[in-house]
Amino acid sequence: MSEINKNDALQASKEPHxxxxxxxxxxxAALGGLLFGYDTAVIAGVVGFLQQKFELSSTMVGWAASSAIWGCVLGAMIAGYMSDRFGRKKVLIVTAIxxxxxxxxxxxxxxLTEFVIARFIGGVGVGAASMLSPLYISxxxxxxxRGRLVSLYQLAIVIGINVIYFVNLKIAGxxxxxxxxxxxxxxMLGSEMIPSVLFLVLLFIVPESPRWLIKKGRKEEANDILTKVNGKQKAGELMTEIETALAQESGTIGDIFGKGLRMALVVGMVLALFSQITGINAIIYYAPEIFKSIGFGAESAFMQTVTIGIINTLFTFVAIxxxxxxxxxxxxxxxxxxxILSLIGVIICFxxxxxxxxxxxxxxxFIACFAxxxxxxxxxxxxxxxxxxxxxxxxxxxTLILWVGVIFITQFTPVLLESYGGAFTFGVFLINSVILFVFVRMKVPETKQRTLEEIEHSWTK
Incomplete structure (x- = not known):
């Protein structure tokens, strides 16, 4: 294993291009994450004004904020099938549109109905991109x-969040x-047209996923891309590994529920769900309203939200x-x-x-540790x-499970804050964090510096 890693590093050093x-x-590809962050966090600046404009109750505020998330669920549901059939790149182009x-x-x-429909359409794009961008990069x-490059997706998400926080602050002022x-x-909402066009244009200059090309029998195209990425010798080895792995897979949805890969599915589902129900989206979506509830003025609340975005961005670099x-x-x-420690502090404050x-x-x-x-x-x-x-x-x-978690948090956070207060609301997030901590200690494996085919074999051997 160590010899493989040394060879990878040596080959990369010989292939600077x-x-x-x-x-x-x-x-x-990570720009899909930037639009994900931009699209989902824009609601933090919009929701207070939207509530006044259309005279919304707390329940309808949650509906307005979560309308895009329902679209994300649909996008996540269909993106896998569509990308397996038509290719990762083509479906990413559709998301940009x-x-x-x-x-x-x-x-x-x-x-409000027109607003909800428009947000739902964008949610379909967000849900699809949230699955396809990291998949394509991996x-x-x-x-x-690979870990650093896929983490660029999360960095792009927090940069998107940060950018829209500054845009919201500028527009609000x-x-x-x-x-x-x-x-x-x-x-605030219309400003997203600019990064959408940028993403669409740039997608035309990237290649298709080499693993998808091999799966479709387009081996020469795949070999050219793998050679650009890994060098000629390593590309040949990877072609053999991928072809062998594909030959041993039936390719049905039942495989992911079958013996061997079932635990991989459980790990993926738990991490996806709990990454959203431990509190991050309550802060990202409702930060200005949370700060207003404890006495901050509107302008000051927006400034605190910008601070959150900066910390989110800086500590994502730590992860990379x-x-x-x-x-x-x-x-x-x-x-x-x-x-967990930060949430305890938040609960004490409330x-x-x-x-x-x-x-x-x-x-x-909390944001620093999460990021x-x-x-x-x-x-x-x-x-x-x-x-x-x-x-x-x-x-x-x-990813579908992830967005279901986002729906619950987005829909019910304003209701929980209004009915039970901040201490109870963040107490729920604390319990979820403790459950996740135990699960990670017991069930999550280490995958650093292993090829995708080696990781697959570790589940099925």
Missing amino acids: SLAFVIRVSVV LFFISALGAAIPNN EIAPSHI SGNEAWNVDMGWRY WLIDKLGRRTLLIYGIGGM QFDVTGPWLLIFILG SSLGPIPWVLISEIFPTKTRGVAMSFC
């Missing part, structure tokens, strides 16, 4: 840097409260730095442990009305642990 090529392609249509439609509604990246209620939120050194499992254990900067400090601590572990690692692991023939369908299944 291959590294530049794979980074360039991975960055383009959906992002643009949604941004335009959500900026011009005359009622299938083209060399094993010794361009007019008074009445202008924001009438027009400001429309500019460490994920192929310390490993996925070790980072998860330390990160989730830090999240329960005992602790004033001053303490709530912000504990929330930033350096539970943010990127589930995307990495669920893109690594399934066989090539069923990887698209299996990732769709796990």
Whole structure:
């Protein structure tokens, strides 16, 4: 194993252009994550003004915020099948078009129903991209840097979140409260058209996934791409590995529920679900409203949200730095442990009305721990642990579970905050974090610096 890793690193050093090529392609694919973050976090600046514009109850606020997430569920459900049939690249192009249509439609509604329909369309694109972008990167990246490259997807998500926080702050400051209620939120949503067009244009310069090409019998095209990424000798070895793995797989959805891969499915589902129900989206979607509820003014609440975005971005770089050194499992254990401690601090602040900067400090601590572990690692692991023939369908299944978790958090967080308060709401997130911590310690394997075919064999041998 160590000899394989040394050979990978040596080959990469001999092929400087291959590294530049794979980074360039991975960055383009990761832009799907930027739009994911942009699209989902824009609601944090919109929801308060939208509530006033359409006079929404707390339940309808949750519906307005979660409408895109229902689209994400549909997108995640169909993306695996569509990408296995038509290719990863073609379906990513469709997602970029959906992002643009949604941004335009959500900026011009005359009622809540029109808003919900537009957001649902964008959600389909987000759900599909949330599965396809990390899948595509994992299938083209060399094993010794795959963790870092797939983590670019999470980095792109938090950059998208950060960018829209700044955009929301700038737009909100361009007019008074009445202008924001009438027009400001429309500019916030419409601004997504710009990164959507950029993503669409850049997708035309990246190749198709080599593993998908081999699966479809297009071996020469696949070999050319693998050679660019890994060098000629390593490309030949990988072609043999992939062909052997494909020959031993039936390619049916029943495979992921069968003996051997069943545990891989459980690991993927649990990580996907708990990455969302441990509190991150409650903060990302409702941060301004949370800070307003404890006495921050509207402008100050937006500024605290920007601070959250900066911390999220910085600590995602920590994950990229460490994920192929310390490993996925070790980072998860330390990160989730830090999240638990931070959530305890948040609960104390709400329960005992602790004033001053303490709530912000504990929330930033939670964000830092999440960003350096539970943010990127589930995307990495669920893109690594399934066989090539069923990887698209299996990732769709796990991503579907992820978005179901997002729906629950987005829909019910405003209701929980209003009915039971912050201490109870974050107490639920604390319990979920403890459950995940125990599961990771007991069931999650280490996959760093192993080829996708080696990981597959470890489940089935």
